[in-house]
Amino acid sequence: MKVTIDNITLEVEQGTTIMQAARQIGPEIAPPAMCYYEPLKASGGKCRGCLVKVTAGSEKDPRPMPKLVPACLTQVQDGMIVENTINEEVLETRRGIVEFLLLNHPLDCPVCDQAGECHLQDFSFEHGVSNTRTAEERNTFEPTDLGPNIQLHMNRCILCYRCVYTADQITDGRVHGVMNRGDHAEISTYIDKAIDNDFSGNMIDVCPVGALTDKTYRFKSRVWFSKPVEAHCSCEKCSGQVTLWYKGDEVIRVTGRKNEWGEVKEFICNTCRFDRKKTAEWTIEGPTQISRHSVISANKYGANLIQPAFPISQAARDYKLINDDRDRSFLKDQIKLEAKK
Amino acid sequence: METKNTIVFPAETLDLVQKIMKRYPEGKHKSAILPILHLAQAEWKWCSPEVMDYVASLLSIAPVEVYEVASFYTMFHLEPVGEHVIEYCRTGPCCLMGGVEVYDHLKKRLGIQTGETTSDGKFTIKEVECLAACGWGPVFQIREKFYMQLTAEKVDQIIDELSK
Amino acid sequence: MKILTEQIDVPGIETIDVFCKHGGYQAVEKAIKKMTPDEVTEEVKKSGLRGRGGAGFPVGMKWSFLAKPEGIPRYLVCNADESEPGTFKDHYLMWKSPHTLIEGMIVSSFALGANTSYIYVRGELMYVIHILEKAIQEAYDKGYLGKNILGSGYDLDLYVQPGGGAYICGEETALLESLEGKRGNPRIKPPFPAVKGVWQCPTVVNNVESIAATSWIINHGGDAYAAIGVGRSTGTKLISASGHIRKPGVYEIPLGITVEDFIYSDEWCGGIREGHKLKAVVAGGSSVPILSAEMILNTVDGEKRLMTYESLSDGGFATGTMLGSGGFIVMDETTCIVHNTLTFARFYHHESCGQCSPCREGTGWMDKVIYRIEHGKGRKEDIDLLVDVAKKIEGNTICPLGDAAAWPVAAAIRHFRDEFEWHIEHPELAIQPGAVYMRPGASWAQ
Ligand SMILES: Cc1cc2nc3c(=O)[nH]c(=O)nc-3n(C[C@H](O)[C@H](O)[C@H](O)COP(=O)(O)O)c2cc1C
Ligand code: SF4
Ligand code: SF4
Ligand code: FES
Ligand code: FES
Numbered sequence: 001m002k003v004t005i006d007n008i009t010l011e012v013e014q015g016t017t018i019m020q021a022a023r024q025i026g027p028e029i030a031p032p033a034m035c036y037y038e039p040l041k042a043s044g045g046k047c048r049g050c051l052v053k054v055t056a057g058s059e060k061d062p063r064p065m066p067k068l069v070p071a072c073l074t075q076v077q078d079g080m081i082v083e084n085t086i087n088e089e090v091l092e093t094r095r096g097i098v099e100f101l102l103l104n105h106p107l108d109c110p111v112c113d114q115a116g117e118c119h120l121q122d123f124s125f126e127h128g129v130s131n132t133r134t135a136e137e138r139n140t141f142e143p144t145d146l147g148p149n150i151q152l153h154m155n156r157c158i159l160c161y162r163c164v165y166t167a168d169q170i171t172d173g174r175v176h177g178v179m180n181r182g183d184h185a186e187i188s189t190y191i192d193k194a195i196d197n198d199f200s201g202n203m204i205d206v207c208p209v210g211a212l213t214d215k216t217y218r219f220k221s222r223v224w225f226s227k228p229v230e231a232h233c234s235c236e237k238c239s240g241q242v243t244l245w246y247k248g249d250e251v252i253r254v255t256g257r258k259n260e261w262g263e264v265k266e267f268i269c270n271t272c273r274f275d276r277k278k279t280a281e282w283t284i285e286g287p288t289q290i291s292r293h294s295v296i297s298a299n300k301y302g303a304n305l306i307q308p309a310f311p312i313s314q315a316a317r318d319y320k321l322i323n324d325d326r327d328r329s330f331l332k333d334q335i336k337l338e339a340k341k
Numbered sequence: 342m343e344t345k346n347t348i349v350f351p352a353e354t355l356d357l358v359q360k361i362m363k364r365y366p367e368g369k370h371k372s373a374i375l376p377i378l379h380l381a382q383a384e385w386k387w388c389s390p391e392v393m394d395y396v397a398s399l400l401s402i403a404p405v406e407v408y409e410v411a412s413f414y415t416m417f418h419l420e421p422v423g424e425h426v427i428e429y430c431r432t433g434p435c436c437l438m439g440g441v442e443v444y445d446h447l448k449k450r451l452g453i454q455t456g457e458t459t460s461d462g463k464f465t466i467k468e469v470e471c472l473a474a475c476g477w478g479p480v481f482q483i484r485e486k487f488y489m490q491l492t493a494e495k496v497d498q499i500i501d502e503l504s505k
Numbered sequence: 506m507k508i509l510t511e512q513i514d515v516p517g518i519e520t521i522d523v524f525c526k527h528g529g530y531q532a533v534e535k536a537i538k539k540m541t542p543d544e545v546t547e548e549v550k551k552s553g554l555r556g557r558g559g560a561g562f563p564v565g566m567k568w569s570f571l572a573k574p575e576g577i578p579r580y581l582v583c584n585a586d587e588s589e590p591g592t593f594k595d596h597y598l599m600w601k602s603p604h605t606l607i608e609g610m611i612v613s614s615f616a617l618g619a620n621t622s623y624i625y626v627r628g629e630l631m632y633v634i635h636i637l638e639k640a641i642q643e644a645y646d647k648g649y650l651g652k653n654i655l656g657s658g659y660d661l662d663l664y665v666q667p668g669g670g671a672y673i674c675g676e677e678t679a680l681l682e683s684l685e686g687k688r689g690n691p692r693i694k695p696p697f698p699a700v701k702g703v704w705q706c707p708t709v710v711n712n713v714e715s716i717a718a719t720s721w722i723i724n725h726g727g728d729a730y731a732a733i734g735v736g737r738s739t740g741t742k743l744i745s746a747s748g749h750i751r752k753p754g755v756y757e758i759p760l761g762i763t764v765e766d767f768i769y770s771d772e773w774c775g776g777i778r779e780g781h782k783l784k785a786v787v788a789g790g791s792s793v794p795i796l797s798a799e800m801i802l803n804t805v806d807g808e809k810r811l812m813t814y815e816s817l818s819d820g821g822f823a824t825g826t827m828l829g830s831g832g833f834i835v836m837d838e839t840t841c842i843v844h845n846t847l848t849f850a851r852f853y854h855h856e857s858c859g860q861c862s863p864c865r866e867g868t869g870w871m872d873k874v875i876y877r878i879e880h881g882k883g884r885k886e887d888i889d890l891l892v893d894v895a896k897k898i899e900g901n902t903i904c905p906l907g908d909a910a911a912w913p914v915a916a917a918i919r920h921f922r923d924e925f926e927w928h929i930e931h932p933e934l935a936i937q938p939g940a941v942y943m944r945p946g947a948s949w950a951q
Contacts, residue, residue, distance in 0.1 A: 045693040045861070045903060046860050046861050046862070046903070047861070047862050048861055048862055048863055048901055048902070049862075051901060067900045067901075068900070068901060070693075073693060093897065093901055096863065096897035096901075097862060097863065097897075097901075099897075100862045100863055100865075100866035100867055100870075100897070101862055101866070103866045103869075103870060104866065104869075133886070133890050134870065135874075135877075135884065136870065136873040136874070136877075137873075139869075158862070159859060159860075159862075159865065161860075173403065174403060174405055175403070175404075175405050176405065177405045177406070177408065177409040178409060178688070178859075179408060179409060179412040179413075180412045180413070180859075181412075181413050181671070181673075181688070181857070181858050181859045182854060182855065182856070182857040182858065182859040182865060182868070182869070183854070183857070183859060183865050183866060183868070183869040184859070185859035185865070189405065190390070190404075190405065190408035190412070191390045191408075364623075364662075364664040364666075366578070366621075366704060369685070369704055371685065371686035371687075372666070372684060372685055372686040373686065374686040375628065375666070375667055375668065375669045375683070375686065376666070376667055378669065379628060379631070379667055379669075400686075409687075409688055410669070410686065410687065410688055411669075413669070413671060413688040413689060413858075414628070414668070414669025414670045414671050414689075415669070415670035415671065416628050416629065416669050416670035417669060417670075431848065431851075432590045432791075432848050432849075432852055433590055433591070433787075433791060433834065433845050433848040433849055433852075434590060434591050434747040434748055434834050436844070436845070436848055437747070437748045437749060437834070437836060437840060437845070438747075438748075438753075469629075469670070470588070470590070470672065470852050470855055470856065471588060471589070471590040471591075471592075471672075471791075471852070472629055473587045473588060473592065473593045473595070473596040473627065473629070473630065474593050474596065475590065475591050475592070475593050475745065475747040475753075475832070475834070476593055476745055476746060476747040476753035476754050476755065477593075477753070477754075478747065482629060484631075485631040485632045485635075486632070487632070
């Protein structure tokens with residue numbers, strides 16, 4: 001069937017969602033997805049970042065849809081016309097969503113392990129406005145450990161539910177979940193229980209922000225200092241297809257391989273992720289192709305083309321006015337630097 | 342503090358639990374979680390992790406599923422509470438009927454704030470939203486009983502009665 | 506004209522014997538013995554009965570959408586989660602006359618071909634649950650429930666399910682999730698409950714009052730029901746009246762009386778309490794827009810506003826409101842609109858399930874901003890900020906709770922902006938206990 005997105009028409013199969021169709025066109029047209037994650041069943045619909053305008057429902061019924069619809073869940077109808085990046089209402093709403101997601105999100109990008117590969121950073125960079133209007137205090141939580149290998153910074157969580165679906169669908173027993181409700185909802189095991197499961201580490205890969213991080217990697221490096229390499233091993237638990245992250249000759253982190261939408265292609269086991277950190281344990285395939293506009297790709301093969309200051313200054317530019325009373329002095333130099341350019 | 346093995350429903354409650362689980366189609370007995378949590382709270386006053394683990398075992402589900410549910414719904418006390426939990430309605434219509442003053446009186450009378458328990462462990466005050474009794478406000482609820490059209494004097498009477 | 510509450514004050518009406526003596530369970534006899542399920546549905550369609558839970562969707566039409574695949578059970582679930590501030594009619598009906606609902610449940614389940622039905626009652630009303638359970642047992646004993654009802658071959662089991670304290674479980678898909686024993690997170694639609702409801706089976710969810718009305722419709726015919734009321738607002742409606750009136754309580758009105766009558770007549774609210782004047786009304790539960798005295802009594806065209814779906818929404822949100830669930834909250838001149846709006850904003854903040862970001866974050870934000878304004882810490886830009894946040898929530902969420910949270914804030918500012926401004930400009934006055942801004946020249950100002 002035919003669908004037109006931002007004036008580009010293409011043929012898709014029945015059952016395709018607007019998101020999938022837009023991704024076929026390319027990253028410029030694809031709506032941002034903060035919660036939808038193709039490999040996970042039932043994901044999507046929650047962040048509302050992907051809302052788009054349907055100006056014609058289908059060939060048969062060309063009426064526009066009254067409300068914006070989530071691209072990640074709405075199936076294409078034959079003759080549907082969708083507006084994403086060319087619709088002001090969509091963009092305005094998206095600015096609102098960024099604002100909502102940052103409302104209780106801390107400004108700790110400079111110390112966050114995810115900085116540089118954070119989808120919220122990308123999302124706010126592309127769709128946010130630089131000033132904020134909130135004067136309210138943020139909800140805060142203490143960081144906690146979910147077992148020996150995973151740390152949870154609930155402050156940063158955007159409640160996309162991806163890690164919950166991962167635990168449900170990939171591991172053989174979920175011990176964490178969403179507690180409480182509303183803006184007090186939190187990811188937790190409720191009582192301190194370790195998440196101890198062969199595939200639990202995948203929760204780190206699916207988390208769009210720095211809420212779930214790899215404790216064996218923490219503070220070893222900023223992501224833009226490290227170099228990703230595709231490698232495999234023969235693993236009895238998983239496919240063994242991974243990305244190794246090198247700093248110098250040292251493997252500082254192992255993750256699943258991700259496609260251009262940041263979705264892991266194959267989930268890997270905890271042994272590969274946390275315990276196999278010697279080059280000798282792997283067969284190296286070659287450097288990772290990175291097609292996202294992330295800081296990693298900008299940096300990668302030209303050896304530090306990009307200054308590590310970039311994400312920090314990005315944080316400074318985008319977030320500077322959000323904070324009301326917190327100490328922001330560490331950002332000052334960056335702001336000046338930015339102004340000079 | 343109860344230890345794990347003392348947390349078992351009395352036989353007649355266990356019968357009731359079995360009956361409740363049969364209200365739902367084959368294999369869908371997870372639906373019994375709310376009714377059973379109510380029974381558990383009636384039995385042990387609050388839903389401690391041990392109580393919730395017990396509920397999970399009755400339903401053969403993962404404990405986290407019970408934690409998630411119990412923490413979603415406001416009626417379940419996840420912290421220890423006093424003998425009588427006074428849950429007063431703070432929503433608009435009750436405020437119109439002078440709720441704020443009456444509840445202030447209640448707090449003064451018991452010498453505690455919302456969310457606290459008196460030192461003798463008799464009373465806990467909690468704030469809740471509309472109890473579907475707005476026309477008969479101000480309202481509070483103690484366990485299953487509704488106390489309506491409250492005034493400062495009525496509050497005193499109720500507290501006197503329950504303090505005996 | 507009373508349909509649901511005619512006999513509500515008869516002593517012993519909560520027992521099946523007294524209830525039957527006053528004509529109870531005749532609709533069950535008639536429907537099951539003399540009619541087919543389709544004929545029952547047809548009568549309900551003819552009656553024009555609209556959903557009494559808030560949205561006002563025609564009941565008969567909803568029933569006819571129910572998917573009926575072979576070999577898959579269908580369910581009727583009664584929505585007795587009643588938690589919308591200002592609404593207490595279902596509580597009243599079930600407490601006083603449980604058999605009225607049970608009779609309706611049997612008739613409706615028969616029409617839908619459901620063999621198991623549930624009444625989902627908010628957990629706070631545990632004493633009402635006991636009343637219902639006792640009444641259901643009586644109905645089983647009399648053979649109105651159970652196997653082979655009245656020798657017809659039709660089986661029905663009816664259970665009461667308690668909630669656990671969550672307004673959002675009134676939203677029908679959240680209610681179904683809750684009935685499945687999960688967190689009350691509303692589902693993403695489609696699929697709709699009529700196709701995939703509880704346990705993925707076709708399900709109809711109706712409000713207590715909607716279901717209770719079906720017995721009268723079967724007894725007297727859809728046409729008789731449609732003859733009551735005005736236009737597409739047929740029949741009677743239970744109105745929960747609260748606030749500054751002489752006689753708060755639940756009233757059954759024929760749709761179509763004037764708002765003025767409802768407030769001032771001795772038959773209903775009996776007027777504003779002694780020595781005070783009407784300032785504002787929230788006509789359909791906390792979610793619907795608040796209107797000032799002038800606007801609620803008359804439409805912009807100067808016509809008297811009627812208690813109907815259409816007349817109350819006349820003028821759209823610019824000057825109108827909604828009948829909603831019939832939670833009629835009356836405020837006199839002593840009411841601070843900012844404070845009242847704060848309690849509503851706090852309510853939605855407290856009750857958001859937290860699934861989707863606009864509602865989870867937006868409700869908290871509005872609550873915090875209004876809290877500041879109410880407590881003398883408002884900023885000039887806060888009012889426009891609130892309007893904008895409300896706008897960004899509305900229509901962009903998974904379920905209508907987002908809209909329900911946005912509307913009361915937006916409407917309070919739309920019609921009482923001067924009170925918000927006064928709070929911001931005169932914080933020292935606004936924080937005085939009982940301080941209320943008087944709009945110069947307003948009908949409620951002295
Ligand atoms: C947030 C929210 C809360 C609701 N609460 C209730 C409620 O307490 N009782 C009710 O009958 N309907 C409630 N509804 C409406 C239901 O979703 C549904 O429309 C209704 O139960 C359908 O029954 P009806 O057609 O008979 O009105 C609520 C809707 C929303 C969005
Ligand atoms: S911890 Fe990460 S993956 Fe889990 S819900 Fe929060 S943001 Fe999503
Ligand atoms: S609108 Fe609010 S209540 Fe409804 S699904 Fe979203 S967060 Fe939950
Ligand atoms: S990606 Fe579609 S709502 Fe989150
Ligand atoms: S507002 Fe208090 S019971 Fe409804």
